[in-house]
Amino acid sequence: MQIKNLNSWKWLDYNELESTNDEALRLSENEDKLIVTSKVQTKGKGRLGRKWESFDGNLFMSILMTWSMSENNALVFIISVALQQTVKKILPQANVKIKWPNDVLVNDKKISGILIEAREQGKVVIGIGVNIKKSPQGENIIYPTTSLFEEGINIDRVDFMKNFISSFEEIKDVYLKKGMAEIIKIWQAEAKGIGEKIKIKLLNNEKIGVFKGIDNNGRLILDISDNTEVFNAGDVFFTRKKN
Numbered sequence: 001m002q003i004k005n006l007n008s009w010k011w012l013d014y015n016e017l018e019s020t021n022d023e024a025l026r027l028s029e030n031e032d033k034l035i036v037t038s039k040v041q042t043k044g045k046g047r048l049g050r051k052w053e054s055f056d057g058n059l060f061m062s063i064l065m066t067w068s069m070s071e072n073n074a075l076v077f078i079i080s081v082a083l084q085q086t087v088k089k090i091l092p093q094a095n096v097k098i099k100w101p102n103d104v105l106v107n108d109k110k111i112s113g114i115l116i117e118a119r120e121q122g123k124v125v126i127g128i129g130v131n132i133k134k135s136p137q138g139e140n141i142i143y144p145t146t147s148l149f150e151e152g153i154n155i156d157r158v159d160f161m162k163n164f165i166s167s168f169e170e171i172k173d174v175y176l177k178k179g180m181a182e183i184i185k186i187w188q189a190e191a192k193g194i195g196e197k198i199k200i201k202l203l204n205n206e207k208i209g210v211f212k213g214i215d216n217n218g219r220l221i222l223d224i225s226d227n228t229e230v231f232n233a234g235d236v237f238f239t240r241k242k243n
């Protein structure tokens, strides 16, 4: 493992970990501003106990920082905007959009995922996986996938990470100065499917309706016939191909 610094962050880069999130959580008692990355990740975690396929050369990163629990909703949107902007800078010709709440899509395929885990004492771990070199295919993959390499760009995971951290710090400043409304505005401008018919899969059922945007808490607003419903969690699927 190598100990480095990146801007004002302490950065630990491992050769192999089961999960960068687990390592950051383990270190959270004694650290409060830390980035954990690993060249190889053997047990990457997705949301809801799912698996994150972690191919060598891809980016596995966890950010540990102090963040007020009451503002956790904002974090998902700050991070997804920062990721979308980083990918867009690298792939300016591509259609780069955010899929609610926080996946980045390139030409309608998922390139990254975010898993936020909160700790007591106001600390939070933000896990970010980006398919840099290779993306998984197959039956267990619920949404089409891609990688930067498959989209024609050969970039190193560390270069991507450095770009992302700058972008994250910029967007975090926008939030601190202007608040959630501004973040929602930027997020909605980059989100896929607003105004369109979408399907949201919940744990036990699914709903179809028109995606109206997100409310101040980041909940998805869906118009279903004459009703408006809001959702905290779920997997979104689009009925139209292009946005």
Ligand code: BT5
Residues within 6 Å of the ligand: 018, 019, 020, 021, 022, 043, 044, 045, 046, 047, 048, 050, 051, 052, 053, 054, 059, 060, 061, 062, 110, 111, 112, 113, 114, 115, 127, 128, 129, 130, 131, 135, 136, 140, 141, 142, 143, 145, 146
């Ligand atoms: C996520 O979950 O998208 C959050 C992924 C977070 C991974 C990072 S890597 C660094 C840090 N350390 C960890 O242990 N985790 C974080 P979710 O929305 O539940 O998506 C998972 C689903 O996406 C899986 O069930 C698959 O269908 C699909 N999937 C798995 N691996 C993928 C990949 N590499 N690219 C695209 N889709 C994938």
